[in-house]
Amino acid sequence: MAETLRDILEAAARGVFPPADGRTTVVPQPSDRNAGVLSFTAHSVVFTDEDPGWVYDTLRGLDCDALSATMNPRFLAALMDRTGRTAETIDAVLVGSPLPGEPPPALRLKEIEDAGHPRIVYARRRREDVRAWAAEGGVLVVGRGVAGRLEVSVEVAQDVRHRGLGRLLVTAARHLVTEPLWAQVAPGNARSVRAFQAAGYRPVGAELLLSAMPRSAGCSGSRS
CATH class of the missing domain: 3.40.630.30 (Gcn5-related N-acetyltransferase (GNAT))
Known part of the structure; x- marks a missing residue:
């Protein structure tokens, strides 16, 4: 499995995706600007500087399908509380x-x-x-x-x-x-x-970014 979000994105652009195994990969966020969740077919990537153990423990504590756990509102709310960030929209990528x-x-x-x-x-x-x-x-x-x-x-x-x-x-x-x-x-x-x-353009997944910007600047809908 690729070690950085950049590696994962470059592979996806070539049509090479993480294994559809129902698991979640946690990688460091690429910059202070962006943390979030990227969901592929039956595999999610959480990019954050928070403790990966906390991410996995929180996901295990959800009473929901593992395939959709990282986009579950309860997990996203917990991630926002943990990071002090605000959420944007869930976008198609x-x-x-x-x-x-x-x-x-x-x-x-x-x-x-x-x-x-x-x-x-x-x-x-x-x-x-x-x-x-x-x-x-x-x-x-x-x-x-x-x-x-x-x-x-x-x-x-x-x-x-x-x-x-x-x-x-x-x-x-x-x-x-x-x-x-x-x-x-x-x-x-x-x-x-x-x-x-x-x-x-080919659809490759879904994404939610957690922004460090104030809510008034970060809650603006689609970036297209």
Whole structure:
């Protein structure tokens, strides 16, 4: 089994997942910014600097299916109390392979140089090395998030929705990078889930991040 969250994520991007054995792996959190739970098929990864023994003891104390224990509200509440962190939404996690050298979609993008742009300011609370591009009616943002993985998010103006712009933006993102590109989408945001899947992103699991930010900053819903 891989020893770090970064190892686990890199393997998942290649289609190599932890064994579907119903067990939980505990690894150190990759930075002070992020702790949380990543759930694959029949295997969970808890990334935290808390005592692994406490994690396993708490999970054993739950009266629930072991396959879903790490996403059980009682465990998550205990983990938040233990760490003093706040919870964000449980997101679907998808990954897309880079498409360098292939013809990009017919979409005119202009990089946003203004560091004070609201979407860039928002992204920098969660990610490093943030870059953003504007298209007519939308914004595309890429930056390094959990364990240094490259993450993408988009914003589409209300008056141009239902025209496929979100799909074009997240497809364009794959042409701008040379490594796997990750996305976190609230499962209830079916429109975004469909857009990412139509753009070739593959669902790999579910994730909940525990944020050290104040609740007013951390409770903002999906990161897409």
